[in-house]
């Protein structure tokens with residue numbers, strides 16, 4: 001029993017090490033003087049940060065990424081939650097088929113989705129830019145929101161909402177006073193997943209952005225010119241951004257009481 | 258003496274005639290269909306001020322549907338609903354003078370006990386002082402003093418139930434609707450909550466309508482019972498009336514225990530089980546003789562003394578079950594049918610054992626002959 005316990009913990013430790021080492025090395029090389037990603041570390045420097053921040057494409061890319069991520073997060077959460085609430089009222093068979101239909105885009109490989117969206121925007125004569133990227137991101141983030149919120153609604157106690165109505169609340173008020181507070185943790189979780197997916201999407205963005213750039217695209221562009229530690233810095237920034245989103249979300253979801 | 262909570266209705270104790278003249282709740286031809294499925298057949302129902310009405314029926318007979326139509330959660334397919342004289346058929350639940358305690362209670366899990374109870378008053382934008390006062394009263398009525406600040410998720414089933422009742426009563430509804438109020442509680446708590454609900458009903462003198470599939474609950478709580486079967490009202494009366502004079506075979510089987518013996522009536526003469534024959538006026542045709550287990554007696558010996566207007570059947574004891582206050586005997590009568598008889602006589606219990614030949618007898622007035630449709 002005890003031996004098994006030690007083995008088990010050891011194994012878990014190894015897995016953790018395997019997963020975290022690349023991230024650790026990534027952070028390490030951000031501060032290393034070496035121009036190549038190699039050991040031993042020659043010394044500490046902040047040059048790579050300076051180089052990145054001085055890059056003419058960096059700030060526009062960051063700005064685009066933030067605009068896209070936040071917009072996609074808000075829109076897909078609101079629309080996806082509304083869709084999930086609507087399907088929750090339908091009969092079971094209907095709600096399942098509708099959810100499947102909405103979830104379909106997720107099953108497509110991103111490459112196909114990118115091509116399909118590009119030809120769609122071309123066919124309706126829409127100019128590529130941030131709006132087309134945002135719409136495209138909605139296509140594959142919204143299904144996650146719908147699925148997460150719909151899963152929560154499956155075990156939802158509708159009597160609580162009916163009670164609120166009974167006590168004098170309008171539909172809208174009952175929604176804000178009762179439904180939303182009860183499902184809030186799921187909604188915020190869904191928003192985070194949508195934002196994480198949007199922030200790090202490369203393929204679909206590349207097809208639908210036209211001339212502009214986002215952080216992943218900027219990174220890709222730099223990679224093509226040769227690997228340089230600045231890449232690590234962007235990667236770490238993206239990582240911090242993701243962790244930040246998650247932390248904010250975790251705080252917000254903490255259930256009172 | 259007790260609470261100052263009152264419902265928007267005069268106190269109980271009016272005569273039946275006055276009640277009939279001005280019912281508080283009046284359903285006329287109210288029915289509900291879901292596509293081809295009819296959940297409630299068009300029916301009429303009048304509920305008077307101060308009544309404690311049970312709508313009793315097996316699961317799926319349309320009780321919840323009926324209650325939700327009264328509360329405004331479902332629009333009836335046909336008919337009109339009046340409460341206190343006003344037509345409320347088209348009004349939503351927030352605009353009806355009713356409040357409902359849902360099956361499963363529907364408490365707000367993200368609020369405390371006091372916040373739950375205060376919710377309706379807050380919506381009405383009542384002054385803070387009045388809200389606090391009425392909430393405190395309602396909590397006292399529900400025996401929930403000291404629980405104000407508890408999250409409702411940290412309460413037992415019985416306490417949650419009382420919060421739900423307090424949250425509805427604080428609104429001073431003309432009619433309180435309860436859907437299977439005690440179904441989720443265990444047996445002991447159920448008995449205790451029955452007493453609580455009766456106490457609350459007495460102390461505010463309001464009008465309560467509740468639905469249940471549990472006949473004991475209906476008998477124990479209600480001053481009047483409406484029995485439903487497959488979307489129809491099959492009988493309407495006091496618990497005593499329904500127990501003593503069930504109109505149909507379904508009602509007699511559903512309310513309390515009953516022995517059922519098939520038979521026929523021809524020219525005013527009823528024949529049951531081959532050997533039994535007695536006069537009973539009524540139309541010719543198949544009948545069911547309904548006999549309550551406690552209405553019959555068991556006698557031993559060759560020629561037992563049986564009353565002049567009594568009926569008797571010979572049989573043999575098949576099973577004896579001691580139930581505490583009474584003992585239940587299963588007796589196989591001629592033809593093999595089992596009759597159940599309960600008796601509290603311990604002397605009799607000592608004399609009887611499985612296999613003993615006995616006579617089951619009962620006075621004619623204590624059975625019922627129900628004509629089969």
Ligand SMILES: Nc1ncnc2c1ncn2[C@@H]1O[C@H](COP(=O)(O)OP(=O)(O)O)[C@@H](O)[C@H]1O
Nearest residue numbers: 291294295296315316317318319320321322323
């Ligand atoms: N939304 C609905 N759609 C279709 N049928 C329903 C719906 N709600 C209830 N029913 C049917 O109506 C009948 C009565 O339901 P209900 O009033 O809930 O019964 P009870 O409360 O007596 O158990 C049941 O057969 C049920 O399946």
Ligand SMILES: [Mg+2]
Nearest residue numbers: 320321360437
């Ligand atoms: Mg029901």
